[in-house]
Each structure stands twice: as structure tokens, then as C-alpha cells.
Amino acid sequence: MIRVSRRAALGAGIAGSGLALAGCAxxxxxxxxxxxxxxxxxxxxxxxWTRESQRFLLSGGALAREYPASDISAHFxxxxxxxxxxEAYAQALAEGFAHWxxxxxxxxARPLALTLAELRALPARTQVTxxxxxxxxxxxxxxxxxPLGLLxxxxxxxxxxxxxxxxxxxxxxxxxAKGGAQSPGQYYESLALVDAFHPQTIIAYAMNGRPLxxxxxxxxxxxxxxxxxxxxxxxxxxxxxxxxxxxxxxGAGGYWEDRGYDWYAGI
Amino acid sequence: xxADAATAAPASPRARAKPELIYRHALVVRLTHWINAAxxxxxxxxxxxxxxxxxALYWGLQGNDYADPLARLPxxxxxxxxxSYRDLASARHWHFMFAWILVASGLVYLAWSLVSxxxxxxxxxxxxxxxxxxxxxxxxxxxxxxxxxxxxxxxVLQKFAxxxxxxxxxxxxxxxxxxxxxxxxxAPWLLDLFxxxxxxxxxxxxxxxxxxxxxxxxxVEVVLAGPLNEVRSMITGRYAVPPExxxx
Numbered sequence: 318m319i320r321v322s323r324r325a326a327l328g329a330g331i332a333g334s335g336l337a338l339a340g341c342a343x344x345x346x347x348x349x350x351x352x353x354x355x356x357x358x359x360x361x362x363x364x365x366w367t368r369e370s371q372r373f374l375l376s377g378g379a380l381a382r383e384y385p386a387s388d389i390s391a392h393f394x395x396x397x398x399x400x401x402x403x404e405a406y407a408q409a410l411a412e413g414f415a416h417w418x419x420x421x422x423x424x425x426a427r428p429l430a431l432t433l434a435e436l437r438a439l440p441a442r443t444q445v446t447x448x449x450x451x452x453x454x455x456x457x458x459x460x461x462x463x464p465l466g467l468l469x470x471x472x473x474x475x476x477x478x479x480x481x482x483x484x485x486x487x488x489x490x491x492x493x494a495k496g497g498a499q500s501p502g503q504y505y506e507s508l509a510l511v512d513a514f515h516p517q518t519i520i521a522y523a524m525n526g527r528p529l530x531x532x533x534x535x536x537x538x539x540x541x542x543x544x545x546x547x548x549x550x551x552x553x554x555x556x557x558x559x560x561x562x563x564x565x566x567x568g569a570g571g572y573w574e575d576r577g578y579d580w581y582a583g584i
Numbered sequence: 585x586x587a588d589a590a591t592a593a594p595a596s597p598r599a600r601a602k603p604e605l606i607y608r609h610a611l612v613v614r615l616t617h618w619i620n621a622a623x624x625x626x627x628x629x630x631x632x633x634x635x636x637x638x639x640a641l642y643w644g645l646q647g648n649d650y651a652d653p654l655a656r657l658p659x660x661x662x663x664x665x666x667x668s669y670r671d672l673a674s675a676r677h678w679h680f681m682f683a684w685i686l687v688a689s690g691l692v693y694l695a696w697s698l699v700s701x702x703x704x705x706x707x708x709x710x711x712x713x714x715x716x717x718x719x720x721x722x723x724x725x726x727x728x729x730x731x732x733x734x735x736x737x738x739x740v741l742q743k744f745a746x747x748x749x750x751x752x753x754x755x756x757x758x759x760x761x762x763x764x765x766x767x768x769x770x771a772p773w774l775l776d777l778f779x780x781x782x783x784x785x786x787x788x789x790x791x792x793x794x795x796x797x798x799x800x801x802x803x804v805e806v807v808l809a810g811p812l813n814e815v816r817s818m819i820t821g822r823y824a825v826p827p828e829x830x831x832x
Contacts, residue, residue: 348667351674366684379769382769390651453635454782457645495667584680
């Protein structure tokens with residue numbers, strides 16, 4: 318019995334110092350690794366595996382679940398910009414967005430400029446879906462808007478186009494990361510064409526049966542239901558079809574993507 | 585454990601001076617054990633960093649600042665999160681890389697256990713095992729670890745612990761996938777299985793907590809059973825069987 322307890326004490330001592338060492342090593346090495354670009358490139362492989370496996374799983378064009386209206390959240394949290402700064406937006410808001418136009422250009426046969434009234438006159442899709450924030454929370458809302466695929470077909474996407482890039486009217490500040498604060502920047506987003514043409518990808522102008530409110534992206538926001546919240550760009554001004562995301566802002570395809578978040582946000 | 589463990593001659597009293605050395609853990613078990621251990625370490629640390637972005641848990645389809653949470657959690661301290669500072673984007677990169685590694689390693693282990701019959705031979709609780717549960721509980725409570733022949737097999741509580749942690753890791757993968765809006769579109773039955781995305785998120789945390797509990801108990805048992813011998817057996821595969829105790 319004495320032998321067991323002595324051995325156990327020795328073992329506990331070894332294990333305890335081992336754990337303490339592991340703890341210190343963890344703080345030093347995990348942070349160092351996180352900030353090394355080589356390790357970042359290694360971790361980035363997981364994004365490719367995730368994206369490609371989800372592309373395979375969703376190759377049939379599966380729809381995100383749509384909920385009954387009774388599941389709609391009483392309060393839908395707004396993240397990111399909740400009221401764009403600047404004279405132009407203030408004036409547009411004062412005019413009830415009567416002169417707001419959505420431009421569609423880039424690699425298209427017929428560039429378009431659609432007013433809010435013209436968008437509302439198009440065939441609409443209404444969907445009650447769950448909005449999943451990258452932070453972990455979810456809210457359910459009802460969205461009405463023009464299918465993006467319809468707009469893109471009207472504009473005639475050229476075969477060389479690979480991505481749709483969404484330009485927004487708001488400038489967003491960053492968040493703390495990698496030990497420092499991030500820079501503010503113009504909000505933008507981008508989608509692969511397979512997601513842009515998905516039937517649930519809409520340019521929404523109404524939420525829960527009422528015109529979009531300012532915190533939710535008035536007058537226009539993107540809904541791309543099979544991806545996380547930050548892909549759902551608000552305060553939409555312009556859609557550009559491009560063959561590469563390089564050279565657009567930080568080159569990673571979106572405001573948050575330029576600040577380290579995954580471009581494919583299916584998880 | 586391998587066949588030579590079962591067929592080895594019983595330790596004679598004279599063998600006590602020099603403990604019998606058996607080949608206890610196959611290479612696949614040892615490899616996947618350490619890959620899983622490292623992955624769980626990285627997943628727990630990065631998972632708590634992710635949780636710090638919204639440290640509240642809900643039940644049902646939805647949950648956000650305007651909903652009543654099941655629990656509001658404290659902020660997880662820097663020494664336990666990966667990275668130590670707040671960085672949701674990087675924590676997610678760690679998390680998904682090690683999730684892929686754990687799933688791959690887990691599938692290799694499961695496939696090998698099936699083919700080699702490791703699962704059936706070493707992990708399946710036998711009728712004799714079930715009868716020995718009260719005895720095994722008593723032995724564990726008194727910190728008495730098996731010696732001789734008994735030390736060559738997993739005891740019944742050990743079997744349940746290992747089977748339980750395999751089930752928990754499967755549950756982690758399933759609840760984790762339910763958090764993905766992409767996977768939810770492809771497999772909406774996952775949402776029904778767990779009662780909604782926010783329920784799945786809460787279960788993801790509960791299962792992770794149980795895995796951490798397993799790891800703590802596992803480490804305590806390793807220390808009590810003789811850490812050098814136990815750790816060596818999981819590195820080289822060789823395990824020194826503790827000699828039979830004298831009667832009384």
C-alpha cells in the first residue's frame with residue numbers, strides 16, 4: 318500500500334509538472350503558430366476540404382430549411398454596421414430610398430441599373446430561414462426579394478465570369494485579433510456563381526413583410542441561406558461579375574475574409 | 585491488446601522479480617491515440633475561443649441576445665483558449681483543421697478495430713464483465729488496480745469508459761456538423777435529430793465537457809496505475825504486467 322502511494326505521488330508529481338509545462342508551452346507555441354504564415358497555410362487546407370466536401374454534398378442544389386412564419390424571431394439581432402455613416406446614405410434614407418439603384422456590371426453582356434421600384438416589380442421569392450452568425454447565435458427571419466439568378470440572367474453573365482462581388486454603402490470597423498485591432502474598411506462580399514444562382518439567393522428588400530429596416534441593411538441586402546451571416550452583405554449598391562478576386566480590396570473576397578475569416582462560409 | 589497477451593503463461597511466483605512484458609497496444613491504437621489526444625487538446629482550446637465570441641447556450645431552433653439562454657457562461661481564460669487572445673477567425677481555422685484530423689483518425693481506428701476484431705475482443709463487455717461491475721466499482725474506489733492476469737485485459741469500467749468516449753466523439757462530430765448551414769441544407773435530418781441548431785450547439789458543449797471529464801479521469805488512472813509503464817505501453821506497445829498480489 319505504501320509502495321502504491323509513493324509511486325502514485327511520484328506519478329502525480331511527474332504528471333503535474335508535465336501538465337504545467339504543457340500549459341506554458343501551449344500559450345507560447347499556439348500563439349506563435351497562429352501568427353506564423355506557414356502554419357496559417359497549413360490550416361488553410363482544412364478550408365479547402367470543407368468547401369470541396371460541401372460543394373459535393375450540395376451538388377444537387379439542396380435548399381436551406383424554410384420555417385413556418387410562427388418560428389420567426391420576435392427580435393432579430395443586427396450585427397456589423399447598424400446605420401451607415403455619411404451624407405449620401407442619410408439623404409437616401411430621408412428620400413425613402415426612392416433614387417437608390419442597384420448596378421450590375423463587370424463581365425456581363427448587358428449592364429443593369431435597377432431602382433428599388435423596378436426590383437419590387439420583378440417576380441419575388443419569400444423565404445423564412447435561419448440566420449447563423451459566425452459568433453454562434455441564430456435568428457429566424459422572413460425575407461422577400463428578387464432572385465439574384467433572375468437578375469444575373471437578365472444581365473447575361475459572360476462565360477469568363479467566376480464570382481459575383483457585392484459592394485455596400487457602409488464602412489465597418491474591425492475587431493480585436495492577433496493581438497491588435499483591425500483596420501476599418503468598406504464592406505463588400507463575393508460569391509461563387511453556383512451560390513449566386515442558387516434559388517434561395519435573393520436580393521431582399523423586405524423582412525417579415527415590411528420594408529427592410531436600417532439595421533438589417535435598408536434598402537437592399539443579400540440573402541445566401543446556406544452560408545454564415547457575414548456573407549449576407551447589407552446596404553447593397555453594386556454587383557460586379559469578375560473572373561478573379563485578386564486586386565479587390567484585400568483580395569480575399571470580402572471585408573471579413575480580408576481579416577482572416579473563411580471565404581466559403583458554409584460552416 | 586493482442587493475442588499473445590491472452591496466451592502468455594501465467595506469472596509464476598518466481599517471475600515476480602522480473603515482471604512479465606507483454607505487447608499490449610497495436611501500432612494503430614498507439615498512433616491514433618496520440619493523434620486523437622493532440623486533436624482533442626487543440627479542439628477544446630480553439631472551441632473555447634470560439635465560444636468566447638458568444639458565451640451563451642440555448643435550446644431549440646434559435647438563440648441570440650434577445651432570447652432566454654439556458655446558460656450564460658463566463659469568459660474562458662487565456663491560458664486555456666487557442667490562441668490565448670480573442671481571435672475568432674484563427675480559432676475557427678484551428679478548430680476545423682483538427683476536426684478533420686480527429687475524424688480521419690477516428691475512422692481509421694474504427695475501421696481497424698472492426699477488421700482486426702480489437703473492438704469485439706477487447707472492448708465488448710462480456711457477461712462476466714457485467715457481473716463484475718460492483719466488484720470493479722469497489723476496486724476503483726479503493727484505487728486497487730488489477731495485477732497479473734487481470735491487468736492484461738481492460739476491466740469493465742474501462743471498457744465502458746472507452747466505448748463511451750468513442751460515442752462522445754461521434755456525437756461531437758454530428759453536433760458540430762449540425763452547426764454548419766451548408767450541412768444542414770444537405771442533411772436537414774440532423775436538425776431534427778438534435779432539436780435545432782442551437783440545441784446541437786449546446787449538446788456540442790455538453791459532449792465536449794464529458795470528453796474533458798473522461799480525459800481527467802483517464803489521466804488520474806494512468807498516474808495511479810503507474811504512469812511510466814502506462815505511458816510506455818502507449819508509445820512502444822510494451823507493458824509490464826504488475827505481478828500477482830499475495831493472497832490477503
